[in-house]
Amino acid sequence: MQVAQISTDPQGQGSDVFMEEAALTALRPALFARYNALDSLRYDYPLVLIEGEEVEKPLMPLCHIVDEALRLVAPQGPDGEELRQQVLRLEQRMREKVAAGAEEKLSELWRISVSELVTExxxxxxxxxxxxLDRARQTITLDGRVIGCTEATPGKVLAHVWQSMHLARARKFRYKVDRLVLRLNDILKSDHIKSDEAHSPEALSKSMGLDGDNSIDFGVLSNILHRVRPEDRLPADRVARIKHVLQVLQTQAFFGPGRATYSYPDKAVCYSYVFQSCTEALDAYRDRLPSVIEFSKALAIAEMEVENKYVPDLHDGVFANFDESDLTEEQMAFLPPAMIFLRDGVTESSEISRAYEALACGLPIKVMIQVDDILGPTSPEPPRNSFGAGTARLASMAMGINNAFVVQGSSAHMTRMQDAMVRAMHYGGSAMFSIYSGATKTVPGVPAYILAAAATEARLFPNFSYDPSAGPDLASRFDLSANPQMEKDWPEHTLRYEDPTGVRKEEVVSFTYGDFALADTRYHRFCEAIERKSWSGDMVPFEEWLETSGGSDAIKRAYVQGVDRQDALMRVVVDDKIVAAARRCKDAWNRLQELAGINNSYVLAQLAEERRKREALLAELSSDAASPAAVEPAQPVAEAAQPTAEPQAASEEEDSVAAEVMDDMPWIETSRCTTCNECRQINDQLFGYNENMQAFIADPDAGTYRQLVEAAEGCQVSIIHPGKPRNPAEPDLDDLMERAKPFL
Amino acid sequence: MTASMSQCLMQMVQTDYQIADYQSDITPRWCTGCGDNAILTAMQRLCRDEQLPPEKTVCVSGIGCASRLPHYMNAYGFHGIHGRALPIAEGIKIRRPDLSVFVTTGDGDCCSIGAAHWIHAVRYNMNMTMLLHDNNVYGLTKKQASPTSPKGLKSNTTPFGATLNPLNPLSVTLGISNVSFVAQVPDWIPELLYDVLSKAYHHKGFSFIRILQRCPNFMNHHFDAAVQDPLRVRMLTHADGLRLKPELSRIYKNQETHDPLDLNRAQALAMLDEEIPVGVLYSNPHVPCYDELRKGKRPSTPQLVETVLNEEFDKVGIWPEGQQATSNGE
Incomplete structure (x- = not known):
């Protein structure tokens, strides 16, 4: 749900009360007023973290799940109304529980809430x-933890998306590795059954199992089998290589054995890939590099061995010199990436800069930087900048790395950003997630969800993604579409209120940086609330003020709309410092818009130039039109190209020419030969087979005319033509030539 | 997608298989003039042109003249029992999907004792190629009437002539659910035989080819009318089916453009009485394949099998109070 829909509700509590005196400490942006009772509204939270490998949507708002269940069991209209009301009441109960801090799986939360409602x-x-309610429950096939929007939300969401990706990778990994292990074992097994050991009486006895009556003499059996045993054993070096590869594959520590945990031999302790600092992650990367190299080599060798394509003379050298510089992106992407959780203001600032270094190197890491405070203090406190100039730019800075996947979003928009987050997790290289939690401590009384959504609305923390794998240009890579009214500088909303006489009024207002700053108590010192009776004509709406030349008119003052604790509307005049910060914020937003192709300055300049040229041309034409000589129609510059190329007559050579030449020579319609071998049984020197195993006259002098005639008579598809006799001295020629006539 | 390291390294190993690489040491023991020879050659040509490694190729057969083919191929082979080539081939394919599987069978082997397997193999639509060598007679046992023998055929088992109308393998196959590829071709036009075989090989799913096969000993001159009169052969051509070369097009003038996705027309063509339809009657690559549908999420390693079994046993296990099954099997 967007903040874009908020407005003061004239029916809301206290909206008709106007305060005589403004209390700055309770000031909030006017557009927040409609969300005073957030828990009773249906919006993106509570959010269900859907369990499972490779689920299409790992995040789903509870209300969407309920809506889908209602669609299936409660048709619109009187028939389904009762059930609809009951399920919506249940949803409200679950919502209240989550708001109170409950964090259960959906199935459990549903069960508990149903139990309460039934009791009540x-x-x-x-x-x-x-x-x-159980009927509705039956339609819900998914499950997962239900969370609210708090300061912990970004970490939980990212950890969940990473875990989904990790499970999916684990499945692919196990499928590939297990298949190779099976196949390599098959190769070794097929070799082993030819060994002395496999044919020993003991092995035969063991393979037979219990032989209760001792009716089999395994010694004799062993002797018999020994005599017929195949001798084509595998080369010893191949066996050793396969055994080594098997050992590496089976003892790898990148992924666990999954379901086969129960009895997996040599179960290795798996590496952890979740870190709270970049230093830990990089240290682990270095420590694990030798095993990564060893495993990648083993995997490649295994793939070649099962295809029987490993040639020691060719490949031994390649693998002997294989080191980290030979690791391919594909090989790295096969193994888990590290997930690093950093938190602005909590994590050491040096860790954040290390993260950028690691991202720039293209290491397989996914870094989440959680931002809790966008505006920052009102004066710079290195390394933190003031007036929103610092943390809101982290993701934009990461885009400069160019080969890192970057996602920025506020926790209010996790659902709409989930596709980008999933793609970033699956991206082969590094990825950076910058998430604003909305849990700013200096903004009391405003739910984290509202503040997070407001940060996006105010263009302070826009949602965007940059996907280096999406294409070669910015148009393919950069996506700004998850922002409200992305074409505009500031999103516009309708503010509804009652004037002091109780008349309903509507006003279209923009939500700007100034509105957002109004919510932060640190910035109240730069604001002055003006009660209604003191409103004057020199007060200019904030967004209009930003469009002016920059406050040169000393009489005018910029204001934003605010409400106090009782939702009384008032104008809040803001200081030039906030105006200047808002200009910086708008400038940064305009730059992002340009990247997304909105108001692109190059395009606009080109457009202006083209327009200028066109106007100049029109002016020229209109001036020329005044002289009679200019009215002649322009001659066509060039005739349209005529289709010249007559299809060349295909030079078709008739087969008859060749046939005439061949009249005297024996010949075969080779392409019709069915390889029945009949002619070659008569004379395999006279008749030969070509590369397609079809007959032709290999040597006309290698046989007699009689053989040619008999072959022609015997040919099942009558394609042998004996021609004329080559040896006039051959007996019975007259008779043979008569018999050959049907085949000439 | 870029090639993996192992793929690049494997390309260093050049292979250039020739027809001789697919010929076994055993000389074919089919009768002189038998159409099976042409089928064998077409298969060997296909293997060469596709460069199929012999160790990655399997020919499976049942019993009969046609079923001798695996002996003459230098590849893996399984000369199975009567009518049971298809279940064996299915077992091979589901265990080793990386292998190219060919099934050779005769009209007796497939349409009589193996009819049940034939029907279900079509329904399973597993990715393999089946060649039905249809000479309308039991040849290996020296002439008995088979299910496809023409009515009135005098044979050792039908001295007064076959009583029933013959079974039509094409219309039967086309009537089975999940059918995905049906073609007919005679053995006496080698180029077409090869082309149809190639089409079948590249089709994803179960490819059924009925090959009209001459038997010079027990059904001599049976197909002569079609061999000698090209107009008796109706060539089914299409961009997605068979494309005739000019030299064949000049000889076989009886042509029809037939869309291989048109099942109704395919069924009508299969029922032609006076003419022999030749080409791809039906080809639909979108029919689901059983081997893909049943592909496990992970290979059944001994460890996984043991785990799953233990989990099942644990469900009915009785544990001392305070204990329960542990994940490490203690």
């Missing part, structure tokens, strides 16, 4: 209410 209704378990 006075009905028994399995009563009508219970059964109705």
């Amino acid at each position: 209704s006075g009905q028994s378990a399995f009563g009508p209410l219970d059964q109705n």
Whole structure:
């Protein structure tokens, strides 16, 4: 749900009360007023973190799940109304529980809430209410933890998306490695059964199992098998190589054995890939590099061995010199990336700069930087800048690295950013997530969700993604579409209120940096609330003020709309410092817009130039039109190219020419030969097979005319033509030539 | 997608298989003039042109003249039992999807004792190629009427002539659910035989080819009418099916453009009485394949099998109070 829809509700509590005196400490942006009772509204939270490998959408708002269930069981209209109301009441109960801090799986939260509602209704378990709600529950096939929007939300969401990706990678990894292990074992097994050991009486006895009556003499059996044993054993070096590869594959520590944990031999302790600092992650990367190299080599060798394509003379050298510089992106992407959780204001600032270094190197890391305070203090406190000039730019800076996947978003928009987050997790290189939690301590009384959404609305923390793998240009890579009214400088909303006489009024207002700053108590010293009776004509709406030349008119003052604790509307005049910060904020937003192709300065300049040229040309034409000589129509510059190329007559050589030449020579319609071998059984010197195993006259002098005639008579598809006799001295020629006539 | 390291390294190993690489040491023991020879040659040509490694190729057969083919191919082979070539081939394919699997069978082997397997193999639509060598007779046992023998054929088992109308393998196959590829071709036009075989090989799913096969000993001159009169052969051509070369097009003038996705027309063509339809009657690559549908999420390693079994046993296990099954099997 967007803040874009907020407005003061004339029916809301206290909206008709106007305070005589403004209390700065309770000031909030006017557009927040509609969300006083957030817990009773249906919006993106509570959010369900959907469990499972490679789920299409790892995040789903609870209300969407409920809506889908209602669509299936409660049709619109009187028939479904009762059930609809019951399920919505249940959803409200779950919402209240999450707001109170409950964090359960959806199935459990549903169960507990149903139990409470049933008890409160006075009905028994399995009563009508219970059964109705159970019907709706049956349609919900997914499950997962239900979370609210708090300061911990960005970490939980990212950890969940990373875990989903990790499970999916683990599945692919196990599928590939297990398949190779099976196949390599098959190769070794097929070699082993030819060994003395496999044919020993002991091995035969063991393979037979219990032989209760001792009716089999395994010694004799072993002797018999020994005599017929195949001798084509695998080369010893190949066996050793396969065994080594198997050992590496089976003892790898990158992913666990999954479901086969129960009995997996040599179970290795798996590496952890979740870190709270960049230093830890980089240290782990270095420590694990030798095993990464060893494993990548083993994997490549295994793939070649199962295809029987490993040639020691060719490949031994390649693998002997294989080191980290030979690791390919594909090989790295096969192993888990590190997930690093950093928090602005908590993590040491040096860690953040290390993260940028690691991102720039293209290491397989995913870094989340959680931002809790966008505006920062009102005066710079290195390394933190003031007036929103610092943390809100982290992601934009990461885009400069160019090969890192960058996602920025506020926790209010996790659902709409989830596609980008999933793609970033699956991206082969490094990725950076900059998430604003909305849990700013200096903004009391405003829910984290509202503040997070407001940060995006105010263009302070826009949602965007930069995907280096999406294409060669910015148009493919950069996506700004997850922002409200992205074409505009500031999003506009309708503010509804009542004037002192109780008349409903509407006003279109923009939500700007100034509105956002109004919520932060640190910035109240730069604001002055003006009660209604003191409003004057020299007060200019903040967004209009920004469009002016920069406050040169000393009489005018910029104001934003605010409300106090009782939702009384007032104008809040802001200081030039906030105006200047808002200009910087707008400038940064305009730059992002340009990257997304909105108001691109190059395009605009080109457009202006083209327009200028066109106007100049029109002016010239209109001046020429005044002289009669200019009215002749312009001659066509060039005739349209005529289709010249007559299709060249295909030079078709008739086969008859060749046939005439061949009249005297024996010949075969080779392409019709069915390889029946009949002619070659008569004379395999006279008749030969070509590369497609089809007959032709290999040597006309290698046989007799009689053989040619008999072959022609015997040919099942009558494609042998004996021609004329080559040896006039051959007996019975007259008779043979008569027999050959049908085949000439 | 870029080639993996192992793919690049494997390309260093050049292979250039020739027809001789697919010929076994055993000389074919089919009768002189038998159409099976042409089928064998077409298969060997296909293997060469596709450069199929012999160790990655399997020919499976049942019993009969046609089923001798695996002996003559230098590849893996399984000369199975009567009518059971297809279940064996299915087992091979589901365990080793990387292998190219060919099934050779005769009209007796497939349409009589193996009819049940034939029907279900079509329904399973596993990715393999089946060649039905249809000479309308049991040849290996020296002439008995088969299910496809023409009515009135006098044979050792039908001295007064076959009583029933013959079974039509094409219309039967086209009537089975999940059918995905059906073609017919005679053995006496080698180029077409090769082209159809190639089409079948590249089709994803179960490819059924009925090959009209001459038997010079027990059904001599049976196909002569079609061999000698090209107009008796109706060539089914299409951009997605068979494309005739000019020299064949000049000979076989009886042509029809037939869309291989048109099942109704395919069924009508299969029922042609006076003419022999030749080409791809039906080809639909979008029919789901059983081997893909049933592909496990992970290979059944002994460790996984043991784990799954233990989990099942644990469900009915009785544990001392305060204990339960642990993940490490203690």
